[in-house]
Each structure stands twice: as C-alpha cells, then as structure tokens.
Amino acid sequence: MELLLIQSQEHKTLPLAELRAVLTTEKIATEIEVPTTGLVLLKSLKKANFFESYEKLVRRLAYTHEVDELILKTTIQDIEDDFKSIEWNDYISNDFAVRLKRFDKVNIDTTAIERRLGHLILLSNERDSNASNDNDNNKITVNLDNPESFIRVVATENEVFIGIERIKLNKKHFQDMKPHKRPFFYPGSMSPKLARCMVNLSHVKEGQLLLDPFCGTGGILIEGGMIGAKLIGSDIHWKMKNGTSINLDHCNIKDYQAHHIDVRELKLYEKVDAVVTDPPYGISTSTGGEKSGIIFHQFLESISNNMKENALLCIAAPHYLDFDSILNDLDFELLDRHEIKMHKSLTRIISVIGKIN
Numbered sequence: 037m038e039l040l041l042i043q044s045q046e047h048k049t050l051p052l053a054e055l056r057a058v059l060t061t062e063k064i065a066t067e068i069e070v071p072t073t074g075l076v077l078l079k080s081l082k083k084a085n086f087f088e089s090y091e092k093l094v095r096r097l098a099y100t101h102e103v104d105e106l107i108l109k110t111t112i113q114d115i116e117d118d119f120k121s122i123e124w125n126d127y128i129s130n131d132f133a134v135r136l137k138r139f140d141k142v143n144i145d146t147t148a149i150e151r152r153l154g155h156l157i158l159l160s161n162e163r164d165s166n167a168s169n170d171n172d173n174n175k176i177t178v179n180l181d182n183p184e185s186f187i188r189v190v191a192t193e194n195e196v197f198i199g200i201e202r203i204k205l206n207k208k209h210f211q212d213m214k215p216h217k218r219p220f221f222y223p224g225s226m227s228p229k230l231a232r233c234m235v236n237l238s239h240v241k242e243g244q245l246l247l248d249p250f251c252g253t254g255g256i257l258i259e260g261g262m263i264g265a266k267l268i269g270s271d272i273h274w275k276m277k278n279g280t281s282i283n284l285d286h287c288n289i290k291d292y293q294a295h296h297i298d299v300r301e302l303k304l305y306e307k308v309d310a311v312v313t314d315p316p317y318g319i320s321t322s323t324g325g326e327k328s329g330i331i332f333h334q335f336l337e338s339i340s341n342n343m344k345e346n347a348l349l350c351i352a353a354p355h356y357l358d359f360d361s362i363l364n365d366l367d368f369e370l371l372d373r374h375e376i377k378m379h380k381s382l383t384r385i386i387s388v389i390g391k392i393n
C-alpha cells in the first residue's frame with residue numbers, strides 16, 4: 037500500500053529529513069519516492085500495519101500538510117477513465133469533496149476538474165444504487181465545507197495521483213501553540229513546527245526521556261510531550277523553569293520534571309535518550325552573562341555525561357558560531373545539518389549530533 041504526502045515548501049531540506057527521521061524512529065519499512073518537490077510517495081507499506089504507520093506519521097510530523105492513502109496513479113489524459121474505474125462505494129459512504137492540488141505549475145483548470153470528478157463520483161454511486169435497486173441506501177452527496185470523505189487529486193507535470201485522506205493532521209495544534217498564545221510568554225521561543233521537527237530529528241520515541249536544558253518557556257518540551265516522550269526541562273532562571281511548568285500544565289502534559297539549574301551543573305540521576313535544545317545567543321535571550329561560544333562549549337561538555345551512549349542531540353545555533361571547532365574539541369560527531377534563513381543577518385543552523393562511542 038502507498039501513502040501520498042504533501043509537504044511544506046517553507047524549507048528545502050527539513051520536511052524530508054523530518055520524515056526520514058520519523059520513519060526510522062517508528063521502524064516504518066517503506067521506499068521513498070519524491071515525484072516533485074513537496075510531494076512524497078511512501079511505497080510498499082505493509083497492509084497489516086498500514087493504519088498504524090499512517091497514524092504515527094500524522095501524529096508526529098510538523099512539516100507535512102497532508103497524508104493520503106493512494107488509490108491510483110494516472111495522467112491528465114486518462115484521469116476521467118481511471119476515475120470511473122474506481123469503486124467509489126468502497127471509499128465513500130456519506131458525503132465527500134474532491135480537491136485538486138497542482139505542482140510544477142501545471143496549466144489546468146482546477147475548479148472545472150474538481151467539479152467534473154465530483155460529478156463522476158455521483159454518477160458511479162447512482163449507477164450502483166440502480167443496479168442494486170436501492171435508491172436510498174448509500175446515497176452519497178457533495179459537501180465542500182466539512183466532508184466525511186476527502187478525495188485528493190494531485191497533478192504534477194507527468195503524473196496525477198488520486199488519494200483519500202483517512203486521518204487528518206492536527207494543524208490547529210501548531211496554531212494554538214504559537215509562543216504568544218501560551219499562558220506563559222517570553223520572547224525568543226521558536227515556532228512550534230520547528231520545535232516538533234527538532235524533536236523528530238532527535239529520534240526520540242514515545243515513553244523515552246527527552247531533555248531540554250535551556251527550556252525557557254517550554255516550547256520544545258511541549259512538542260516532545262505531544263508525541264508521548266517523558267520530559268526533563270531545566271533553566272538557569274527560576275522564572276523560566278516555572279513558566280515551562282505553567283505551559284506544560286496548560287497542555288495537559290503530566291510526565292515531566294522542571295529544574296532550576298545552570299546547564300553546566302546539570303547531573304541527572306537517569307541518562308536521557310535525546311536532547312533537543314535552543315541555547316541562548318541573541319539579544320532577546322539571556323546568556324546568564326556568559327559569551328554564547330563559551331556557553332555552547334561548556335554546555336556540550338556537561339551534557340555528554342547526561343546522555344545515553346546512542347542518544348542524539350538536536351540543537352539550534354546561529355551561523356556565526358564556530359560550532360565545528362567546538363565539536364572537534366569534544367566527543368561528538370555531526371550527523372546532519374540544516375540552515376534556516378531568519379533574516380538578513382541571522383541564519384539558524386539546526387544540527388543533529390551523536391556521541392562518539
């Protein structure tokens with residue numbers, strides 16, 4: 037079975053890297069095909085755990101807008117005939133909408149095709165009802181506002197994909213969790229989508245221990261909590277440590293510890309499975325009076341002892357920090373790196389780092 041993913045195009049590499057990380061973490065065996073930027077096919081998914089895999093992807097991914105079960109692949113020329121060949125009663129029982137999304141600037145009339153395909157579904161339903169002499173039963177209708185069945189058509193330059201959205205992504209969460217909408221706000225918290233993506237890049241699993249030792253308002257921890265990780269947050273400022281608790285409680289996240297401690301003195305009883313963090317470096321976030329290069333170096337030294345052997349660290353840093361020479365000094369290796377241009381004078385570097393054992 038196959039899944040069709042429509043990904044965010046707000047960043048070149050992060051959406052695909054996040055997807056690969058989740059597939060590995062959740063042990064979802066598949067082949068990845070990228071027909072065009074922003075569109076991904078996951079092929080050869082096992083039928084037995086197809087919906088389990090589908091649900092895990094939907095629950096975790098931040099930079100994916102939609103996940104659909106692929107019904108069939110066709111072309112613009114053959115779309116009507118192939119659409120008619122589908123047993124729509126197997127997919128739709130009440131109401132539905134057909135929506136078409138174009139990639140590669142394909143020149144087609146989106147609304148006209150959506151209408152035509154919707155009409156074909158109604159005709160196929162009518163034909164089936166007549167054949168079974170059952171006019172009322174299984175009568176399906178169009179509902180463009182809140183359809184029970186959402187049929188997705190994706191047109192690229194060479195192919196057309198027809199799918200159905202079986203499980204919806206919770207896009208509202210990322211809206212509601214924007215830093216200024218949480219009960220405790222302080223400037224300098226990253227977007228919830230980037231925080232979730234970093235959590236995913238750390239390969240942390242449900243039930244495992246995730247640490248953010250510069251937890252601030254708890255933005256990263258919230259995202260870790262949403263995928264079921266056990267959380268430890270700490271911060272040099274008690275006000276931030278308390279703020280993290282306020283925000284985690286607000287999200288009904290219960291499995292967490294919050295500590296008021298300088299990262300350089302952090303000694304946990306239990307080593308963690310992953311560290312995801314955004315250390316201070318700008319004007320809007322306090323460095324506790326220390327230069328950020330020194331903080332990064334001291335942080336990495338101290339954090340290594342708190343990480344399990346195969347634990348990963350996903351960290352955000354400014355482009356001007358010579359992170360590589362800090363890593364060279366210590367027992368860490370760089371595994372993956374992504375750049376995010378914030379504005380003219382700041383690029384954020386997201387690095388995934390492992391311990392050298």
Ligand SMILES: C[S@@+](CC[C@H](N)C(=O)[O-])C[C@H]1O[C@@H](n2cnc3c(N)ncnc32)[C@H](O)[C@@H]1O
Pocket residue numbers: 224225226249250251252253254255256270271272273276297298299300313314315316317321322323324331
């Ligand atoms: C960029 S903010 C983290 C933002 C956080 N991700 C959020 O969602 O709000 C950095 C945090 O590091 C804390 N901090 C600075 N120096 C520290 C140190 N030596 N040990 C622990 N925390 C420190 C600051 O108080 C600040 O809350």
